Amino acid sequence: MTTGISKTAVDPTGFSTPCLFYSAAREGMQDLLAQPEVWRSSPRRILLPAFIGWSANEGSGVFDPVSGLGLEPGFYDLGDDLAVDLASLERCLSDQHYDVVVVIHYFGRTERSIERVRALTDEHGALLLEDLAHAWFTHVLGGPAGRTGEVSLYSLHKMLPMPQAQGGMIAYRNPARITGQQETARELARHVLDHDALSIAGRRQENFRTLTALLEAMPEHGAAFELMWPHLDADDAPQTLPARILGPGRENRDHVYASMNADGYGMVSLYHTLIAELHEHEAMVDLSRHIINFPVHQDVAPEDYPGLVDSFSRALASLPAR
Numbered sequence: 001m002t003t004g005i006s007k008t009a010v011d012p013t014g015f016s017t018p019c020l021f022y023s024a025a026r027e028g029m030q031d032l033l034a035q036p037e038v039w040r041s042s043p044r045r046i047l048l049p050a051f052i053g054w055s056a057n058e059g060s061g062v063f064d065p066v067s068g069l070g071l072e073p074g075f076y077d078l079g080d081d082l083a084v085d086l087a088s089l090e091r092c093l094s095d096q097h098y099d100v101v102v103v104i105h106y107f108g109r110t111e112r113s114i115e116r117v118r119a120l121t122d123e124h125g126a127l128l129l130e131d132l133a134h135a136w137f138t139h140v141l142g143g144p145a146g147r148t149g150e151v152s153l154y155s156l157h158k159m160l161p162m163p164q165a166q167g168g169m170i171a172y173r174n175p176a177r178i179t180g181q182q183e184t185a186r187e188l189a190r191h192v193l194d195h196d197a198l199s200i201a202g203r204r205q206e207n208f209r210t211l212t213a214l215l216e217a218m219p220e221h222g223a224a225f226e227l228m229w230p231h232l233d234a235d236d237a238p239q240t241l242p243a244r245i246l247g248p249g250r251e252n253r254d255h256v257y258a259s260m261n262a263d264g265y266g267m268v269s270l271y272h273t274l275i276a277e278l279h280e281h282e283a284m285v286d287l288s289r290h291i292i293n294f295p296v297h298q299d300v301a302p303e304d305y306p307g308l309v310d311s312f313s314r315a316l317a318s319l320p321a322r
Ligand SMILES: Cc1ncc(COP(=O)(O)O)c(C=O)c1O
Pocket: 023, 024, 025, 026, 027, 058, 060, 061, 062, 104, 131, 133, 134, 154, 155, 156, 157, 167, 168
């Protein structure tokens, strides 16, 4: 018997997470879900969270592969802060067999129940697909996001200045899930290494904390708007800072969006409209009418925020529904 330690690592399977590259994450998700090996039962059922957006320009990043492949979707509930409602997830899995369960780490915040979700998907024989479209830098910080499911998806163009605004990466923590997949954009892989991901994560955290402090100090805080996540965990690197603009309908949010963008501040409302399949999920529809996302990306510096907050203040001073 030979014992000892080799001079360098030679085991190709150690910590291996093979990654496939595509022009967008949805293309890679569709490539995975098109594999017959994923499906053990018919119809092909996939369980998704009840907050999935759609827009005329972009379609739906998460749902397009589901409708494109004619899969049968089910939806579990989320709390007000978009965390998984475990009781609802458990109920769905007991009522019906699903071969795939999707968890979204919304706006880069780690879904803190992800390990419990993995235990449930294992119990029910489903593949756990972690959607980290917004969470590449969170993954880099070393927490459970992207280290728990069998497969993780990343939208590179949402996180990095990619050529032609393209890029999606699917990481296979369970390489046995790679069967007949065909990546389409290998050349995009280098852009991931061409950036100092840890420093970007740090900048995003600093931006988030600076902006949170400024927003919390505004007199309108709590009256005209609420922060969704006032606290940032040490292993979360946010994609954006989500807030709720208060008011009866969507008018106030749409006004803030238009007014601040006219001032040159790149606000987004990522999930301003939900896919039609979710129209009965009233709490989520309501959130989609009020949510707005402030930029915290790496091109922003903390000193840029006072100007943004002034613009926000002006927008709140002229809300249509007060
Ligand atoms: C949560 C989520 N998952 C997946 C996607 C798909 O990303 P991509 O635009 O790279 O296909 C998006 C974007 O639309 C998203 O917001």
